[in-house]
Amino acid sequence: MFKEITDFIKQQYPNQDFIPLHEPRFIGNEKKYLNDCIDSTYVSYVGEYVTKFEQQIQEYTGTKHAKATVNGTTALHIALIAIGVDMDDEVITQPLTFVATANAIAYQKAHPVFVDVDKDTMGMSPNSLHHFLKTNVELKNNVPYNRTTNRKISGCIPMHTFGHPCKIDEIINICNEYNIPVIEDAAESLGSFYNNQHTGTFGKIGVLSFNGNKTITCGGGGMIITDDKGLSDKINHLTTTAKVAHKWEYEHDEVGYNYRLTNVSAALACAQMENLSLFIDNKRDLATIYSDYFKQKNIQFITEPLNSKSNYWLNAILFNDKKERDQFLEFSNNNGVMARPAWQLMNKLKMFESCQTTDLTNSIYLSERLVNIPSSIRIK
Numbered sequence: 001m002f003k004e005i006t007d008f009i010k011q012q013y014p015n016q017d018f019i020p021l022h023e024p025r026f027i028g029n030e031k032k033y034l035n036d037c038i039d040s041t042y043v044s045y046v047g048e049y050v051t052k053f054e055q056q057i058q059e060y061t062g063t064k065h066a067k068a069t070v071n072g073t074t075a076l077h078i079a080l081i082a083i084g085v086d087m088d089d090e091v092i093t094q095p096l097t098f099v100a101t102a103n104a105i106a107y108q109k110a111h112p113v114f115v116d117v118d119k120d121t122m123g124m125s126p127n128s129l130h131h132f133l134k135t136n137v138e139l140k141n142n143v144p145y146n147r148t149t150n151r152k153i154s155g156c157i158p159m160h161t162f163g164h165p166c167k168i169d170e171i172i173n174i175c176n177e178y179n180i181p182v183i184e185d186a187a188e189s190l191g192s193f194y195n196n197q198h199t200g201t202f203g204k205i206g207v208l209s210f211n212g213n214k215t216i217t218c219g220g221g222g223m224i225i226t227d228d229k230g231l232s233d234k235i236n237h238l239t240t241t242a243k244v245a246h247k248w249e250y251e252h253d254e255v256g257y258n259y260r261l262t263n264v265s266a267a268l269a270c271a272q273m274e275n276l277s278l279f280i281d282n283k284r285d286l287a288t289i290y291s292d293y294f295k296q297k298n299i300q301f302i303t304e305p306l307n308s309k310s311n312y313w314l315n316a317i318l319f320n321d322k323k324e325r326d327q328f329l330e331f332s333n334n335n336g337v338m339a340r341p342a343w344q345l346m347n348k349l350k351m352f353e354s355c356q357t358t359d360l361t362n363s364i365y366l367s368e369r370l371v372n373i374p375s376s377i378r379i380k
């Protein structure tokens with residue numbers, strides 16, 4: 001059975017000895033734009049490609065403001081500062097995520113609280129969130145406080161897992177009842193839509209990543225998107241060392257960060273953006289092929305949730321239990337097909353093991369059974 005599966009995956013990527021999980025494709029203007037950068041000498045934090053990339057993202061996602069950063073992790077960090085997350089606050093997120101989501105909270109010396117995910121979306125469960133807030137949180141002068149810890153809850157970060165949109169409208173409605181601002185970790189979901197609206201544009205702020213394993217990449221890169229002009233100005237200021245504009249003086253009015261994307265990276269990103277729709281169509285075709293195949297084999301393939309259009313960033317299947325999952329991982333990785341389990345749950349990592357959690361039945365279920373299978377774009 002395992003051999004049949006890996007052979008089928010290999011058929012999707014003919015003439016390749018080793019099938020990676022997700023590799024980048026550079027089939028457009030990448031070299032041309034990189035050469036432009038070098039010829040112009042604009043290789044660093046200022047340049048026309050940075051501005052162009054931000055405009056492309058604004059147009060594609062339908063958001064008013066976009067600020068490019070060096071990666072998705074720094075984008076999350078700045079988003080948290082921008083909404084006012086401070087030392088000893090709490091930020092609600094999900095345990096089934098990449099470590100960057102929880103790390104960004106820790107950078108602010110704030111504490112993550114982990115609520116469960118839904119099995120269908122693999123993203124934050126509105127029910128689990130609602131139950132946590134109802135049983136643990138009270139509003140004091142309209143500010144939400146966790147009764148157990150007496151800490152202020154200053155944000156919530158749901159994540160669109162492997163590109164599949166979570167139930168973001170319900171999550172935002174619940175958070176609104178408690179005055180909790182939402183940052184969407186849309187690092188994996190460029191090209192994914194919920195109710196025809198791009199992921200990352202529902203909350204106060206959304207964050208994207210252009211790491212080498214993402215749907216499009218610029219080596220390393222991130223983007224902070226928001227419709228709020230005040231937040232966007234603040235984000236711009238914070239990511240550019242909080243420098244006050246002046247012809248020659250070096251005046252900085254707070255502790256800032258050197259988190260802006262370089263023009264070289266942005267040049268790569270602009271070329272990648274030109275092929276984004278083609279890439280998404282290709283990835284969705286592959287997901288259909290996988291979905292049909294695994295249905296025949298009676299193996300659960302995770303399809304896009306209701307009311308969503310997913311980018312199918314990383315395709316995922318579920319085995320019956322952890323033992324079977326591990327046997328498949330062993331076979332597949334030994335036979336030229338890269339496959340990976342879901343991340344270790346955040347509350348199991350030693351830095352976060354003392355954080356408060358809800359009942360995590362679904363997160364545990366998924367983390368024990370899920371395997372990501374090769375999902376690269378099949379165009380070269």
Ligand SMILES: Cc1ncc(COP(=O)(O)O)c(C=O)c1O
Binds near residue numbers: 188211220
């Ligand atoms: C869910 C999630 N959040 C944040 C990040 C961080 O992005 P980056 O690697 O660009 O720092 C990633 C991916 O790498 C991610 O998958």
